[in-house]
Amino acid sequence: MDNNKNINSPNNLSEPENKILEAAKKVFIQKGFDGATMQEIADVAGINKALLHYYFRKKEILFKTIFQQAFSEFVPNIQEVISSDKPLRKKIKSFIEGYIDLLTKNPYLPIFILNELSQRPEKLITIIKSSGLNPSLIIKNFDKSLQEAGIKSYPIKHLLVNILSMCIFPVVAKPVISSFLFDGNDKSYQLFIQQRKKYIYDFIIKALKI
Amino acid sequence: MDNNKNINSPNNLSEPENKILEAAKKVFIQKGFDGATMQEIADVAGINKALLHYYFRKKEILFKTIFQQAFSEFVPNIQEVISSDKPLRKKIKSFIEGYIDLLTKNPYLPIFILNELSQRPEKLITIIKSSGLNPSLIIKNFDKSLQEAGIKSYPIKHLLVNILSMCIFPVVAKPVISSFLFDGNDKSYQLFIQQRKKYIYDFIIKALKI
DNA sequence: AAGTAATTTAACCAATTAGTTAAAATAAAT
DNA sequence: ATTTATTTTAACTAATTGGTTAAATTACTT
Numbered sequence: 001m002d003n004n005k006n007i008n009s010p011n012n013l014s015e016p017e018n019k020i021l022e023a024a025k026k027v028f029i030q031k032g033f034d035g036a037t038m039q040e041i042a043d044v045a046g047i048n049k050a051l052l053h054y055y056f057r058k059k060e061i062l063f064k065t066i067f068q069q070a071f072s073e074f075v076p077n078i079q080e081v082i083s084s085d086k087p088l089r090k091k092i093k094s095f096i097e098g099y100i101d102l103l104t105k106n107p108y109l110p111i112f113i114l115n116e117l118s119q120r121p122e123k124l125i126t127i128i129k130s131s132g133l134n135p136s137l138i139i140k141n142f143d144k145s146l147q148e149a150g151i152k153s154y155p156i157k158h159l160l161v162n163i164l165s166m167c168i169f170p171v172v173a174k175p176v177i178s179s180f181l182f183d184g185n186d187k188s189y190q191l192f193i194q195q196r197k198k199y200i201y202d203f204i205i206k207a208l209k210i
Numbered sequence: 211m212d213n214n215k216n217i218n219s220p221n222n223l224s225e226p227e228n229k230i231l232e233a234a235k236k237v238f239i240q241k242g243f244d245g246a247t248m249q250e251i252a253d254v255a256g257i258n259k260a261l262l263h264y265y266f267r268k269k270e271i272l273f274k275t276i277f278q279q280a281f282s283e284f285v286p287n288i289q290e291v292i293s294s295d296k297p298l299r300k301k302i303k304s305f306i307e308g309y310i311d312l313l314t315k316n317p318y319l320p321i322f323i324l325n326e327l328s329q330r331p332e333k334l335i336t337i338i339k340s341s342g343l344n345p346s347l348i349i350k351n352f353d354k355s356l357q358e359a360g361i362k363s364y365p366i367k368h369l370l371v372n373i374l375s376m377c378i379f380p381v382v383a384k385p386v387i388s389s390f391l392f393d394g395n396d397k398s399y400q401l402f403i404q405q406r407k408k409y410i411y412d413f414i415i416k417a418l419k420i
Numbered sequence: 421a422a423g424t425a426a427t428t429t430a431a432c433c434a435a436t437t438a439g440t441t442a443a444a445a446t447a448a449a450t
Numbered sequence: 451a452t453t454t455a456t457t458t459t460a461a462c463t464a465a466t467t468g469g470t471t472a473a474a475t476t477a478c479t480t
Contacts, residue, residue, distance in 0.1 A: 034244035169375035207417035
């Protein structure tokens with residue numbers, strides 16, 4: 001078995017495995033671990049439950065695979081942006097724009113990650129730690145950029161969290177924001193999110209007086 | 211039935227009803243709708259399942275009651291703060307401090323609200339709309355305050371979302387932040403949250419150049 | 421064409437869970 | 451003390467779900 005490697009796929013998984021992972025991602029992200037069922041994952045993947053369990057023996061296993069993958073997407077290539085040799089303003093700008101684009105394409109990703117993480121921190125914390133993210137390196141690089149730009153007055157961790165907050169939260173809180181600020185009009189909400197590329201940037205630049 | 215009104219309780223509910231609601235709040239907020247079981251709610255309330263179903267016929271009913279209550283807590287008395295006659299800076303300061311205190315006392319409230327809302331927007335949107343919150347009034351009042359302070363350059367909805375984001379997100383994302391920025395040290399994380407009272411305020415004031 | 425691997429079918433098990441029910445027990449009220 | 455209301459007990463139903471299994475079928479390979 002497992003002889004049907006999919007040449008078209010970038011990874012070295014069989015075709016049904018890829019279909020399963022794709023389906024599982026969709027279902028888990030939409031419904032969460034508790035809300036998702038193996039049956040639905042099989043249906044979405046276009047296969048049957050027996051085969052699903054044949055490839056992934058336990059729901060838990062499948063979930064962890066998906067969660068790790070999702071988290072890696074959720075944590076973008078900050079590293080690249082931060083450690084580039086662009087001026088600080090450019091760095092901040094491209095980070096915000098890149099991240100909002102990412103979130104626009106995957107609007108359910110953050111709430112999925114955050115909720116699962118808050119429900120099963122112990123079990124998932126190990127997974128996210130193995131995601132190849134090096135926070136201290138990012139902090140160090142970012143700090144250097146700030147020093148070079150002459151900004152000493154604001155603690156870097158708070159700045160980092162501010163930026164992430166202003167990008168991610170509006171996506172996570174879409175139902176509230178959309179219904180309270182835009183009368184449930186999705187177009188208006190989407191426009192608002194796109195506008196934030198500019199307004200988050202402006203806000204940060206002014207706050208840092210660059 | 212329902213003759214045992216609890217004189218000690220502020221509302222006009224019977225004692226078991228209050229115990230049930232308290233228990234349900236705890237369990238639902240901790241585990242979400244899908245993760246919570248009626249049995250556990252009964253256990254936490256110190257009664258049995260039969261009585262639980264006797265007072266709340268359906269899980270759905272109990273949940274909606276809890277959700278509405280939770281949402282009302284989650285949306286603080288912005289109205290009061292905004293429509294007071296304090297200077298803008300004071301308003302912003304007390305809002306941030308009050309909200310962070312609220313979130314510190316109820317750290318699981320926001321992720322619960324946001325996740326349920328994202329999972330069942332249609333069903334819950336009606337509930338949150340009946341929560342007596344008047345966003346346009348807040349916007350209007352806040353806008354007036356900004357005009358008076360001579361701030362015209364920044365769109366109010368973005369400002370509002372910025373403030374809320376910077377307060378709420380760090381609480382929602384506790385596991386990630388705590389583990390990545392503070393090595394899982396809860397004390398450090400808690401301190402960080404308290405520090406944000408100052409740093410969010412500073413950030414906003416500078417960004418608005420008040 | 422034969423043999424091997426991949427997939428489906430369909431039935432099943434065991435556990436969990438929302439919700440019901442009726443009778444027994446307890447507490448409160450009169 | 452007797453009625454009435456409240457609560458418990460305990461057993462039950464029906465549905466859902468994760469997971470298994472064995473045989474049948476289809477596809478692939480040689």
